[in-house]
Amino acid sequence: MAGMKCYGYFDRDTIARMKNRRATLTSLIIFICIIGVGVIGHLPVSAQIWPEPYEGYYLMRGNYPDDDESHWSDEVQGLTHDENNWYITTRYEVWKVPLHYNLETFENGDPGVIHRPPIPSEDNLFNRGYNHIGSPAYYQYQENGYLLLPMEGAGHCGLILLNTRDLSFAGEAIFPAYQSDAPWFAVDKYGNIFTANNWHDGSQNSDVDHYYNYTFNWPLFVETGTIELGEGIPHTIPFLDEYGIPIPIPYTQGGVFSESGDLLYVSAGMYDGHSTNDGISVFDTRTGRLVEHSTNGYGYFNYEFHPGWSKYEEPEGLTIWDLDQKSTDETGGAYGQLHVVLLDVDPALHDDIYVSHYSNTIYIDTSYNGENKDGTPEHPLNNISEAFSLAWNGSRIELKTGTYPKPYRGSFNRHTQILASEGDVNMGNYIFLSSTGMLNIGKNGGLSLF
Numbered sequence: 391m392a393g394m395k396c397y398g399y400f401d402r403d404t405i406a407r408m409k410n411r412r413a414t415l416t417s418l419i420i421f422i423c424i425i426g427v428g429v430i431g432h433l434p435v436s437a438q439i440w441p442e443p444y445e446g447y448y449l450m451r452g453n454y455p456d457d458d459e460s461h462w463s464d465e466v467q468g469l470t471h472d473e474n475n476w477y478i479t480t481r482y483e484v485w486k487v488p489l490h491y492n493l494e495t496f497e498n499g500d501p502g503v504i505h506r507p508p509i510p511s512e513d514n515l516f517n518r519g520y521n522h523i524g525s526p527a528y529y530q531y532q533e534n535g536y537l538l539l540p541m542e543g544a545g546h547c548g549l550i551l552l553n554t555r556d557l558s559f560a561g562e563a564i565f566p567a568y569q570s571d572a573p574w575f576a577v578d579k580y581g582n583i584f585t586a587n588n589w590h591d592g593s594q595n596s597d598v599d600h601y602y603n604y605t606f607n608w609p610l611f612v613e614t615g616t617i618e619l620g621e622g623i624p625h626t627i628p629f630l631d632e633y634g635i636p637i638p639i640p641y642t643q644g645g646v647f648s649e650s651g652d653l654l655y656v657s658a659g660m661y662d663g664h665s666t667n668d669g670i671s672v673f674d675t676r677t678g679r680l681v682e683h684s685t686n687g688y689g690y691f692n693y694e695f696h697p698g699w700s701k702y703e704e705p706e707g708l709t710i711w712d713l714d715q716k717s718t719d720e721t722g723g724a725y726g727q728l729h730v731v732l733l734d735v736d737p738a739l740h741d742d743i744y745v746s747h748y749s750n751t752i753y754i755d756t757s758y759n760g761e762n763k764d765g766t767p768e769h770p771l772n773n774i775s776e777a778f779s780l781a782w783n784g785s786r787i788e789l790k791t792g793t794y795p796k797p798y799r800g801s802f803n804r805h806t807q808i809l810a811s812e813g814d815v816n817m818g819n820y821i822f823l824s825s826t827g828m829l830n831i832g833k834n835g836g837l838s839l840f
């Protein structure tokens with residue numbers, strides 16, 4: 391059975407049946423292994439098998455760059471990526487930076503690095519009525535990659551499209567008048583564009599409590615070069631709290647969908663003071679409701695920023711890119727899955743840049759004796775009870791090879807994946823996971839280990 395994968399999905403009825411029997415663990419192991427052999431075989435877990443992916447990228451891993459003043463740190467607005475490159479926007483310019491570069495030390499002129507304004511040199515942003523680029527999005531249509539830049543100006547805002555291969559201009563479109571600002575773009579898997587107004591809703595001075603959905607006619611664009619935007623259905627989407635009540639989020643700065651499209655991450659805030667619901671908000675796009683919000687200065691989903699005097703720190707854009715499956719050489723030292731910009735505005739001086747990195751994975755190592763156990767790879771927790779105390783919907787718990795005490799006493803009902811890394815895991819002689827083994831726990835199910 392070496393290398394066999396074991397998977398289990400336990401709904402409430404299954405758990406109830408299991409708890410009614412004394413031979414709970416025996417049933418559990420048999421159930422897991424039957425599913426593993428009969429259904430999964432040796433295939434990796436995929437969204438087809440697990441419709442609820444693990445996209446809760448909430449565990450703060452660190453900052454990199456970390457309060458760094460560099461030639462690209464002035465007025466940074468956001469970032470996105472394709473398979474091999476970062477795309478970073480500042481207020482007036484765009485950078486293309488291959489992933490393998492160190493984000494603190496790369497230079498303009500390094501091979502593969504491109505740095506330019508978003509429109510042809512004979513023209514300029516101001517002549518087109520723009521004074522600000524927001525946080526960008528990336529979309530591939532057919533063979534070509536495109537960078538979508540939200541463009542703001544006095545009285546109107548628009549979209550500029552660039553070819554990612556050389557950041558050359560590919561097209562432009564203007565939004566309807568009610569769209570008074572376009573601080574960020576999030577693009578879904580179909581190429582539809584989502585954005586909020588910056589802080590007012592265009593018709594009155596109320597705080598923004600919604601964002602907009604625009605269709606983009608990609609076939610027409612490829613055929614004719616014309617960008618045709620339409621109103622998506624629904625076109626206006628409210629930000630809802632966990633109870634379904636609309637909430638304002640003024641000063642939104644970035645937005646990105648998780649790969650499945652199930653979650654929308656939104657960053658918000660302003661350098662000159664705290665605003666309502668600033669930080670990072672995460673919405674379930676199927677219900678529209680808030681499922682997680684970052685904390686400021688404490689907790690696992692820590693996005694620490696200090697607006698107002700004296701630091702003037704401002705949240706900016708964000709992107710999702712899984713860098714933990716790549717080597718440090720490939721990533722230039724970047725890590726995690728969610729990457730969020732924080733700009734340390736230094737008025738009249740050069741701004742400093744932070745990029746905060748977050749992960750869905752809680753690490754456990756029974757042999758770790760160091761301090762500051764927080765579930766990161768550098769400071770892992772020691773046992774699965776500690777991990778269950780920390781775990782959230784959409785998390786993963788990764789156990790380093792070893793022998794652990796009895797797995798857990800109690801029940802657990804968060805959507806989590808438990809897996810072994812590197813080698814076999816023995817949990818108290820009750821549960822064994824091979825290096826490719828894993829347990830998957832559904833959001834509405836539950837797991838009890840006794």
Ligand SMILES: [Ca+2]
Pocket residue numbers: 457734742
């Ligand atoms: Ca600083």
Ligand SMILES: [Ca+2]
Pocket residue numbers: 467524525573643706707
């Ligand atoms: Ca911004």
Ligand SMILES: [Ca+2]
Pocket residue numbers: 700701702703734735736737
């Ligand atoms: Ca500052």
Ligand SMILES: [Ca+2]
Pocket residue numbers: 459736739740741742
């Ligand atoms: Ca500075």
